[in-house]
Amino acid sequence: MGPYRVAKGKQARVRFGRKGKDDEEDEQNTGASSMASSITGSPTNSTNGGALTEQTAPALPVINMAHIHKPFKKPGWHASKKTKNLKQIITADKAKEWKTSTPTYWNIEALPSMTPQKKYCDITGLEARYTDPKTRLRYHSTEVYQLIKNQPIGVVQQYLGLRNAAVVLK
């Protein structure tokens, strides 16, 4: 296919959380087997090493928790199905009285910045020294400006939305 080649060692695998010492081992083993081999106690099911790819018939069985007996639970007690939103909880908490020195979930948020903000182009991400007065988009060069001029209003609002500057009608 011409001048293209695929990056080495990156054959269709996403590396999640396996950085550090495991990097070299990763090429040969999957996470499961390398973990199991270094822990005392034998796992019940044999690990299949690196043979597993997509979800076509996984070698290790997955557990369907709905059909398993859980002996360690006290019978008769179940967690309440009614859940509250974090927003609701915070609003309810804010209404209570707190000492101003107590750190709470909402008052440890970082303060607004005092330093002047650098402006970046909404289209390309480079430094933006100009702003379009009509759409209030920031742009890097005349080339980008030509692009901005022809954009429909929906796209303009989306670009502004990237930096939380879009018009929000409630």
Added chain:
Amino acid sequence: MDMEVDEEVVLHPMQTEKAFTPTPDYSDYKEAFASTGTPLVIDNGSWQCRAGWATEDRPRLVFDNQMAKFRDRKANTSNTYIGNDVYADVLARSNARSAFDGPVMCNPEIMEAVLDYIFIKLGIDADRIAHPLIMTEPVCVPHYNRNLMSELLFESYQVPSVTYGIDSLFSLYANGPEKSKDGIVVSAGHHYTHMIPVSQGKVHLEHAKRISYGGEPASEYMLKLMQMKYPTFPMKMTTTQSESLLINHCYVAKDYLGELASYEDPEVFKTKDRVIQFPFVAPVVEEKSEEEQARLAAKRKEQGRRLQEQAAKARLEKLIQREQELEQYNGLKNSKTTLKKAEWTEQLKSMGFKEETDLDAAIKTTDAAIRRARNKELGIEEEEKEPPTFPLVDIPDEELSELDRKEKKKQRLLKASHDARMRAKAAKAEETAYQEALARQDAERREKEPQKWLEDMHAKRKELVDKIKAKKQLREQLSDRRSHASQLRMKSIAALASDAPPPKRRRKGQDEDTFGQDDEDWMVYREISREDDSEDEEEANQLNEYEQQLLKYDPEFLHEHTMNAYTPKNSFLHYYTNGLGPYDPSIGLSLDQTYQLHLNVERIRVPEVLFQPGITGLDQTGLVETMQDILKRFDKQARDRLVQNILVTGGMAQVPGLIDRLDQSVRSILPFSPDQKNYSVRKAQDCLLDGWRGAAMVARDSERMNKISVTRQEYEEYGGSYIKEHGLGNAHS
């Protein structure tokens, strides 16, 4: 240097969904852990959950913190999958939910399922969890949520005691327990980035600060950037995929502005641009072998022959039918002489004819049809059709009978339509002849005086281009209310709408408003209408024609000189979206190129938000300014101690270049010290698992655990939100 050689372009494949990885089972509970009271350590993160025994050096279970509960209609079973098992089933993937709302656990039902899963996987088969538990919780978690967790643990699993702590502080402890009495820990988490100062063993949460940016907002931002950059991308991108882009390709620039400027240089750009190839299905062009083709051709011929036979049979049947009809009609006609008039007309009516003339017409048509069919079979050429005659039209009305007059009307209509058709044909022929003549003339001119013809063509094209540009400019001006064109337009609208007559025309006898009588008057509406694009298509077609001609005959006129040329290859906007790989402007992008993303400026833009939250519109201080803010709240001695132990931990800490940038920035905010480095910024040894490790270290210290854990009695006495303060957890409030 040979500039013609195409350098290799490295492609990074993107998979469509997360692959399934199994979570191992453990069956050593009875021998190793039952009735030992070994503490269980659970790092309950909103992204990943890590669980294991405190006596070990790493967690046994590491999985994504989610649950999928659904009902399989076909198999008629209810299914619940937890953690990475969710990726094994397509239905489960779409039903995945998390117990968390942001970083806080809000859904105890899902949390219960996750805990069940952890205990099942660890092989626990006792009637309760008889192990002290140490768990992580978010910074300054609301009481309500801690209550939910404690209630779940004590009521359902009947654990003897629970200790809550903050994961990043545990990580600080794991990365040097002796140093952990003083320091600042930067917890680059999934939803937020916290900065927590610890001074003389006390956690100063009142001075801690939280930046609303983390792994999840970063993935969202990356996704939005990609969607804006490639609005016509053929596939829909998911957060999982943008997360993988973040993990694999992003880095923090040491000098952000300098790095941005370097991307404009094509040479540097080539090395830093990353090409992400999405999977696609190429249309399959099946090349059949010789025998296959021959077989298919034979089959088609066979089918054709069969159809021909059927058609011939049908024709024959029809012919026979027609002959029978003809016989009938002729018989009827002949019987006119033999039968009585009344009977004959009745028979006529029963056959479906109103008058004798209809019968005659029917006989004539059937006869003609039979003759034509016969001729066709015999292969005789058909005689020329005579032009239809309308004899009655010329005869004046008075001389004709009633019947004939009706006939005449019919014939007049037919004649009119016939004439119109003839005229239309003639006009079309004339038109085509004219166009051909023009084209021939043009070609002749081109042959004879090529240079002049080219010049003429260029001039014509330029005129048209100027016209189009002027129109475009006018339209732009009209859309801006303050321009001169717009104001003129307003004036003419006001003039048209005003009832008062214009003062200049106050002459006697000319007060009438004669607007509209002249066709030209109505053109004023054309002027005030802002959107007059009725001629645009014509002009565009004309321009296209001129350009085609020029492309064909002028060697210097290339694709890039045409009006609608793509942005040239060396403009930043072009290689920003399409990279610097092979590209032919006349063809556009090839199929695999339409499925490619180019990740360049976004590689540094997305992580930079940690340092400049204003990039996404967050009105907060960045990492460095927050650090300054925190340090200001301590006295000089405490400050000197704190900066000696700045630890960055958490998932986002793995972004390359973050530590160097932070190190450089911290140096810039601290007082000048030329002799020795009076600060230290370091990354946790294992950014993801150190939280668990630190908690395990604390759990192994049973003396400490006795002091800081909340027992079941204390839970029952003081309630679910009660905790004891220890140097690595939330404050009691």
